Amino acid sequence: MSPLDHYGLDQHWLTEFEKLSQKTTLARVVRVDRGEFDAVTDSGIVRCTGTGICTGDWVTLDSFRLAATLPRRTAIERASAGSTSDTQVLGANVDTVVVTVASDTALDLGRVERYITLVWGSGAVPVVAITKTDSGSVAEELVLAAAPGVEVCTTSAVDGSGIDSLTAHLRGTVALIGPSGSGKSTLGNALLGGSVLETGATRSADGKGRHTTVRRELVPIPSSALVLLDTPGLRSVGVQGSEDAVASAFSDVDELAALCRFGDCAHEHEPGCAVLAAVDAGELTERRLGNYRKLLRENAWAMSRQDARARSQKLREYKQISKSLRVKYAIDGRKR
Ligand SMILES: Nc1nc2c(ncn2[C@@H]2O[C@H](COP(=O)(O)OP(=O)(O)OP(=O)(O)O)[C@@H](O)[C@H]2O)c(=O)[nH]1
Ligand SMILES: [Mg+2]
Ligand SMILES: [Zn+2]
Structure with a gap:
């Protein structure tokens, strides 16, 4: 039995590995330090170099260097x-x-x-x-x-x-x-x-x-x-995954929301709101509803930050392109 079998190797990872270069070694990251990491391979745990990986990643190695990271399942x-x-x-x-x-x-x-x-x-x-x-x-x-x-x-x-x-x-x-x-x-x-x-x-x-x-x-x-x-104890946990994650964690609120009179009900003070009715009936606590709203807001904020970052990245790329075009035109202009 390979040491990899004790670290969760299954057919999925073998298939992913087969899609890649056969000159590399399949490994799983067991611990990460700065610029270096321990990975388990067919022949045991080895010390490797590489960045951008996380404990639990499946990777390929090329003479103790990170070659590729297999797409994360979770x-x-x-x-x-x-x-x-x-x-x-x-x-x-x-x-x-x-x-x-x-x-x-x-x-x-x-x-x-x-x-x-x-x-x-x-x-x-x-x-x-x-x-x-x-x-x-x-x-x-x-x-x-x-x-x-x-x-x-x-x-x-x-x-x-x-x-x-x-x-x-x-x-x-x-x-x-x-x-x-x-x-x-x-x-x-x-x-x-x-x-x-x-x-x-x-x-x-x-x-x-x-x-x-x-x-x-x-x-x-x-x-x-x-x-x-x-894992080390966390001091804070910011969520930003997706609205779906909040909906899964608050499936009770989500199910109630489907019964609200208005499809876009914000559960604030709309008539026919099933969520507020559940709070009134003591079936849902104000606290839980409050936290549901808070996590949704936090999620939306994080998504808008992501959008903003994507936009400024685009802007940087555009500036870079226009700068190199200006240089090109300046040179072409001189030629003329
Ligand atoms: N009585 C009792 N004490 C426990 C139990 N589990 C953990 N403890 C004690 O709680 C304290 C903290 O336990 P740890 O396992 O170190 O806690 P941790 O979550 O790993 O903490 P960090 O590594 O700092 O994030 C230790 O003193 C443990 O002995 C338990 O089931 N019963
Ligand atoms: Mg601990
Ligand atoms: Zn509602």
Whole structure:
């Protein structure tokens, strides 16, 4: 068996690889550093050079140099903080994303919704793991209402409860995402069946983590054919994937919206609005509706930033062309 088989190799990647030059080596990126990366190949893990890749990418190598990146099947992308429209890829070719929600800190439903939107936008399937159930509890019914259509598992890495039922919902490459201190690496170790990933105590004052995990790394789970991608805790999660991702994360609101009298109902104060009627009836919380609107606005803003960037790029190209034309005409003019 090739080491690649433990890192999620399937027919899809073999077919993609066959389309490319046969003089290269197929590999999967297991960890990225500045300008260099570790990749697993048929003959084990090798150190390579190259940029523009992300942990989880399938690539081809030419004597330890990046030759090509195979088209990503999924990509977890967050809008980076600040005024640029840059995005950061948190993981490539991930199939399942476990969103960790800690029982020992205050429940932040808005954050859960934000993470789930991010995951739907990536093309992967989200699963929520409520962690540390041995040392606290969260209102599971609130989490369920904030995550319609998403599997929610309660787990404890300390007493081992829920780990098997969580495993049953995982497939392929599994990324762990959530705030620092929410128990991602500890849960990862429980899935791995050993202390492989570094974990760290949270601050006693507020239960926040200390950003123990500092890099994204792929680790195979030998017993289950799953590949784990542990990630550093995120301080902020900007969404910008697509309206579709928001619609998936808020499928309940989306279904209600289809019942509004007006097709373009903004659910503000229109007559016959099914969304507002659900709020009045106590079936949908103001909070959830508010966050739905916020994520849609954020998404629209990010898209307009992207458009603006595309426009200024076009403008730069145009200026470049007209400049070289001016030079050409000046030269031609002199010739005349
Ligand atoms: N009681 C209890 N403590 C847990 C459990 N899971 C994690 N912890 C503790 O929570 C703290 C943070 O766990 P980590 O796994 O390091 O958290 P993380 O999400 O990986 O944090 P970052 O790497 O900083 O993003 C550690 O002290 C763990 O021992 C659990 O199921 N029960
Ligand atoms: Mg960690
Ligand atoms: Zn409406």
